[in-house]
Amino acid sequence: MAAQHLHGSARSEMGAKIGDVFFSEPLFDALPDVVFFLKDRQGRYVVVNQTLARRCGMKDKAGLLGKTANEVFAAPLGQRFQAQDQAVLDDGILIEDQLELHLYPNRDPGWCLTQKRPLRDAHGAIIGLSGVSRDLAMADHKNPAxxxxxxxxxxxxxxxxxxxxxxxxxxxxxxxxxxxxxxxxxxxxxxxxxxxxxxxxxxxxxxxxxxxxxxxxxxxxxxxxxxxxxxxxxxxxxxxxxxxxxxxxxx
Structure with missing residues (x-):
């Protein structure tokens, strides 16, 4: 119990000192097989990584910021992603290890596992959502298991x-x-x-x-x-x- 208290205290102390709450953005830019994003209460992209921009056929991340999934992805995929976002934003639903097949701009299919969860303020109100989508790589046949x-x-x-x-x-x-x-x-x-x-x-x-x-x-x-x-x-x-x-x- 004491260890948990110290851990929570350390988290709060570090959180109060961090100057840029989006410090992790460059780290996610370095992961070519992971899509990362933060969205606001209206489902608009606030932070994205380079992988997502590339998957959407854009040269840089700025082209995504301020847009919703409905504005980025062609119908009917856009509406589907938008509805998924809305369920997280309105009802606080957690999406965990959702197996998804995405169709990329070059029309090649790609499998991934998606996670989405609501972002809450200090009072518990939902102010946005965060998400990652990790590519499923081919199995390593050399794995001893x-x-x-x-x-x-x-x-x-x-x-x-x-x-x-x-x-x-x-x-x-x-x-x-x-x-x-x-x-x-x-x-x-x-x-x-x-x-x-x-x-x-x-x-x-x-x-x-x-x-x-x-x-x-x-x-x-x-x-x-x-x-x-x-x-x-x-x-x-x-x-x-x-x-x-x-x-x-x-x-």
Whole structure:
């Protein structure tokens, strides 16, 4: 208890001495695989890092400042991001490890885990939000732990169109459910369920570049029906499969 008090006192003392509360901005500029931003109560960008500016196709960060997601991203992605921001600003909702597929200006898809949380003043009132979005890198096959889950990963990649359960993946890896969850987090920074979703939607995004119907793609990617596929796709990508297809084609 005493240690916690000292820690809190040290934080308060240092916080009172810091001249620039945005001191971390240059640090985030040095992280090419992390998007960082602060927004005000109206959802307008106040601080961003260079990675976000580059992902938005801008030469410098100034082009983003003072704008909302709705003004930066093309419809319907902008509205989706704006609604997500509003939920944080209005209701104080925490967004933690939200698996998202982003479509960048060059139309290349990129997977990331997003975090957003409200910023509060000294009285607890919400005055803005902060967020980071971290790219999901390819798994390191040289990681000594990788071989322990390799069979489960292979099962996901080969059988994603079939119903897959966590106990089934654990048996394949000769692990308990708790063990396989721990190893997936250590190696991929994903849960097994997120890995299944990611694999299915990666396949779906490739198929959407072709001419197959959305219903056929849903079935091919392991979804019971068109509506279940659309709900999952929209929750992860921010747009419907049909809208994503249009965005891919430059619509």
């Amino acid at each position: 990788y071989h322990k889950v390799a069979d489960a990963v292979r099962l996901i990649h080969e059988k994603y169109s079939e119903p897959l359960t966590l106990p089934q993946l654990a048996r394949t890896a000769h692990m308990s459910v708790a063990q396989i969850e721990r190893y997936f987090d250590r190696i991929f920074h994903l849960t097994p369920r997120q890995m299944i979703i990611k694999t299915r939607l990666e396949a779906a995004s490739r198929l959407l570049a072709g001419s197959a119907s959305v219903a056929d793609i849903a079935q091919a990617c392991g979804y019971a029906d068109h509506s279940a596929f659309t709900r999952q796709f929209r929750a992860t990508v921010g747009v419907t499969p049909s809208e994503y297809r249009q965005l891919q084609r430059g619509g």
